[in-house]
Structures are given as C-alpha cells and as structure tokens.
Amino acid sequence: MLQVIGVSQAQELSRSIAGGMTRTELLPLSELVGRVCAQAPLCGGDIPAFRRSTMDGFAVIAADTFGAGEASPAELRIAGEIRMGEETKISLTRGTCAAIPTGGMMPENADAVIPVEYTETDGCGSCLVYRPVSPYGNVMRAGEDVRGGGALFPRGKRLTPAAVGVLAAAGADRCLVYEKPRVGILSTGNEVVPVTQPLSPGKVHDVNTHLLEALCGIFGCETRLYGIVPDNEDALTGALRSAAEENDLVLLSGGSSAGEKDLTARVIASLGEVLAHGIAMKPGKPTVIGRIREKPVFGLPGNPAACFFVTEIVVRPCIEALVGASLPRRETAAVLAGNLSSNHGREEFVCVSLSDDGSAYPIAGKSGVISLLNAADGYLHIPRDCEGLPAGSAVRVILF
C-alpha cells in the first residue's frame, strides 16, 4: 500500500509522467488562438518592409526644418504627393517636401515627417513649416516593428490574438502547433447511469464524464468518451487498456468507496504501475496516479467536486507538461468574509462566492456536492500546515 502524498508532490509526479507531445499540425490563422507553437516561425523580411510615415503631413529633409518656428517658418517647395500603398518616384532635394498620408511610403532622401497641423500651404506649390522635426521624427523605419530573419516568437508560446497578428504581418498564413492532447474519459460505478437515462432507485446520473469533458476542453484537450464502465475487473481492464492505447492521458472517475478504489488501483497495477494512491487534499483524497504504457492515468474520486479539484490541481500540471506551456488561470485578490477552520492535515480547497466589494464568502454545504461548485465564483486554497483562516484574511481566489 502506497503512502498518501502531498499536493505539491502529486503535482510534481503528474508533471513528470507526461510524455511530451510530438504530433504537430499546421493550422491557418483562424484556428491558432490558444494553441501552442511547435516551431518558432521566422520573419522572412523586415516589418514594415519600407520606411513609413506615422502621421498625415509632409515628408521632409529634417535639416530643412531646423530653426523653423511660428515667427520664422521654413518654406519648402512641394515636389508632389505620396499616394497610399504606392511606390513613389519622388526623390527630395534640399528645400523640397512631399505630402504624405499616415502609413505612406517615404520618398527617397526624406528622413522625417512634419505633421500637417504644423504646416500651411499656399495653394501655389509652397508649404510653410512652423516647427522643426528631428531626423526619423514620425517615421517608422524598415524593420522597426520586426526585423527580418528573426523568430516571431519562441516554440512553446501559447498563441494570443497578437501572435496571430504578428504572423499575419509577416505574411504567414499558418503556423505549426502541437496537436491537442487526447484525453480518454471513463466513468465507473454501478450506481452511475448515462445522463439521458431515467433514474431508478439508488442510481445517479453520470456527472463526471461531462464535467471532465468540459474542463479538459478549457485545458485545450481533445476528449474521447468511453462511457460508464461496469465495476468489475474484466470490464475495467479492457476499457483502461483501450483508453491508454488511444490517448495521451486517461481520466477514470468514480469509485469513491474503498472497494472500488482498490479495484481501480489493482487494474492500473496489472496493466502498468501505480505511482501514488491517496493525496493529502480535501476534497480529493481517494485519488490514484499511475501509468499504463507510458501514458499517465488518473483514478479520480467519484464525488464530482473532488473529481473537479483533483483535475484542476493535480491533472492540470500533467496537461501543461504534455504541451510544454502553462495554462492561463484567472485569479483575484479578496478578503475572507468568514472564519475558515481547517485541521485535517490536508490541503483544502474551498468554494467561495465573491461580492462586488471584494469579499469572499465560503460556500457552506456537504463537501463535494456539484451545486457548491456551480454556485461558487471560484475557490481558495488553505495550505496543509495551516489551522484555518480568520475572517478578514487577504486571500487569492482562483476564478472559475
């Protein structure tokens, strides 16, 4: 019988048994957000590829404006007009300028742009400039946004809208990303029936399949559902073997009674190895961590809230390790609105609701009912060596 392990030890174990993804796919820009980059994309050429004005105004040779002021404007001859998106044949000589729009391509010899509000034109081809401008003023140089030849971002980056934007800027219409990890989801328990089936006495609906499917979806995984497996060794062995073959990770929930837990551990041991049996967390103690054919397998509690917390706290690092990128989590600071006692020698995860003034109200109720989770805005964490938290404590709330 393995010893109960601590939460951080369980997280470390979870991380260490993830194999790491090698399957990649090339996806178009429209499908990249949230995916993890599998190969740093290179920027072919400078962005922008040419010198651009960042203002509406006149492209000038900066030296021609030195000393210009309200009382002593510089007078420049307008050599022409730059049109948006077009290459220009204009080449400035000292004493000349060219009208240019924001984003327009700078003409040859021009090194600055004087904004239109500091100029005056006389309609006869002359432009008065009432302010000086420094060289490179209001000009974006070629490659100032991104230098050609470098990487746009590193492998392992979880792609944001801005990353998609920078790919587009570089003229890349796709990016190589890791495939979504495949998670096989199984429920067990003779009392569990599919959600579409009416309940006979003693039966409950299968919550965990759907809870895990939803959570793994948020974690960026593809899920494969194996339904409800009968609580016997043969059925469980067959189902777990298939799930481990067909997925990167297997989550088996159910069996909160001692006999069922032992069955889960026994079957995992027969197909592979059990690495931990029991985690010092509340809820979530009756958890089994194992490995079948190099695939991580988690035997999660049947109680839905416990199943949720073990997935959120212990399975999450395994999924992060699989794709090599952390998963974003929303947090907020809050003030605890009531006393919370804790003397269990286990790390505790407590559902709370938040009020507009930043108070966190612990939600009372039997540990592990699904309605607690549903009513909560998030949860807070009481460390193992802590005897509880008094009302008024500053806490971090992880938001659902």
Next chain:
Amino acid sequence: MLQVIGVSQAQELSRSIAGGMTRTELLPLSELVGRVCAQAPLCGGDIPAFRRSTMDGFAVIAADTFGAGEASPAELRIAGEIRMGEETKISLTRGTCAAIPTGGMMPENADAVIPVEYTETDGCGSCLVYRPVSPYGNVMRAGEDVRGGGALFPRGKRLTPAAVGVLAAAGADRCLVYEKPRVGILSTGNEVVPVTQPLSPGKVHDVNTHLLEALCGIFGCETRLYGIVPDNEDALTGALRSAAEENDLVLLSGGSSAGEKDLTARVIASLGEVLAHGIAMKPGKPTVIGRIREKPVFGLPGNPAACFFVTEIVVRPCIEALVGASLPRRETAAVLAGNLSSNHGREEFVCVSLSDDGSAYPIAGKSGVISLLNAADGYLHIPRDCEGLPAGSAVRVILF
C-alpha cells in the same frame, strides 16, 4: 464634426447600441462551456433522488449508537449489506444495522452512517460500534445537493464546467443558449494586401482582419470576413451595407489617415448614423462609432495595436451587452518597474511585460506596432486625468 468623447462615454455608447440577442439554440453538454444561458433550466427532481451514505460503513438508527464509546461499544446485528446502485429491501429495526458503501442508498429507518473505521465485526453477524453518530450524520439527504423544481442557474449565466456538471446531475443533456453574436470584419486601405500575397513596395499585409477574428473568437463571437475593401465610397458603401445586414455587429478597420477616416464616417452616416468620431484614448483616437440598420458599427484605427485596444476596451462592452453576460478577463497585481509619463489628456493603455517577481516593465517602442503587443504579457491603464505613474506604483495588469 462630432466632439472627441472619453473612454467611459465611448464604452457606455457601445453598450447602449447593442441590440440584444434573441436567437437561441439548444446545445448538447459537450458544447456548452463559455456559452450564455438563454433560459434558466429547471431541476426536475431532487438531487440526489434518495438518501445516500457519504462514507463506507454501516447504516444505523442513530439512537442505537448514543453513549457508545471505546470501552462500551454498541453491539448491533447486521441485517444485511447494501449494494451500490441498488434499491434495498432492508428495513432497519432498533438494534440492527446494514453495511453500506459510499454513495449507497440508505435502507428504510436508517438515519445515520457510522464509518467503518469506528466499527468491528465478529464474522458472526454482529457489529461493534465504538462511537456515537448523530441523526443525519454521514448521510446526504434527498435534494440536499439541488432541490427539485428550482432553477439550476439563472438566464444570462456564462456556463462553466460546474454548470455543465449540474445539468448532467439533473439529467439534462442539453441547454438553451444564445447563439454566438455574428461579427462582420472588414479591412480597408489601398496599402493593405491579403496575408497570402507578396508585398510590392508601399504595401503591408492585412493584420487587422486576423487580429480581430482572433479577438472576437475569444469574445465568444462568430466571425464573417469580408476581406479588404478598396478605399472608395462605392466599394465601402456596398460592403458595409452587406455586413450590417448579415451580422449583429460590424468592425471595419483601417484608414488611419485623415482622409480615410472621413470616408469611413461619411459612408456610415450615409447608411445610418455616426454617433461618435474620436475617442480620447491612446492608442485609438481615430475611431468612429455608428449604427447602420440598428446594428452597431465600429470604424477602428488601421494601426494594429490601436485596433486591438479599441476592440478590447470599447467594442467589448457592446459584445457583452449583446449576449447579456460579462466576458471574463485575467488580471494581476504588479509593481511598475519604470516611470511612465502621460500628459496627453487621453486615457492611455501601455503594454507591459511581467517578471516572475511581479514587476511590470513598460515595453518601449513606437505606439501601435504589432510586435509590442506580441512581446507583452498584458497592459495597464493610465487614467485621463493622471500625469503619469512613478516607478514603484502598484498597478493592475490585464493579461493577454
């Protein structure tokens, strides 16, 4: 010419012109996370539907255990064993008990469960109980998780994994949600070419179509792309008219030069009305807010970072109003690592990168280049009436 309006005024306007979704769809549990509930689902029956044990042990009549202790155990006759998921015919009488697993259905007359670790069996049908248990101890009553007849959650709730779980617990395999708002996305600008096309001099790739598609995806919208519309009145009129007919919201980006901005405003005015032209924010000033056939239309800056911030700050409330639910945002507290000056009379949004110690480093560079956004972990906000923030200021960073 309309006056430049403040950011909060722009947000209020944005919120007020959203029509509100009426189209709904019934989706299976697997597709619900992140969607917004359009009708509060009712819980048909109590969850659980029967009294369940929350421990492995013996179902008892609590009164039979009163006074039991290590030295004076209560001795009960084992009337039988409850099997998981099955209705039992056992009915306890005083002095009897029944073995029961966690989650098992309580037999008639039993009102508490004594955990197995406080009992001893002699193999001859007797059970010694070494602790008293109160009535309802270790029992979850029928309806204790969710009472039958009530709403599982309200209309307008953005569905979490726990909400999916509570639907499953209630035997509901689908839920009515609002359809995703449809957002029409158009780019303009004679300098803009599709991402797949090579750049000739003076041209840049279309970043905003892809940036907006990605951002609207995160905002829970369906996007329809209208490509790059030439910078002329007829083309823009035709494209905007179609986009307003076919979507709930239209985002038109591009045209950062004065003439192009005026064209956008003129075309929106000819098809509907312009409600604001110019927002006191940096980046993002050259923004047009209007309405065509009761559909909100935003004329966004061509500069990608400005386009991003106006969408994130000003368009977001419109999308929240459309579905009647707020959009989650990740935030963190940080300490500013450098001085930030601001004397523009505009609210400013500044990209920052975060270090592990919680310092926020402003990212320097020309306002609005896409690489700034891509390099940043998030942004912070400098209010309009603030002259800047000194190094060491406590700041809130909104995370990308």
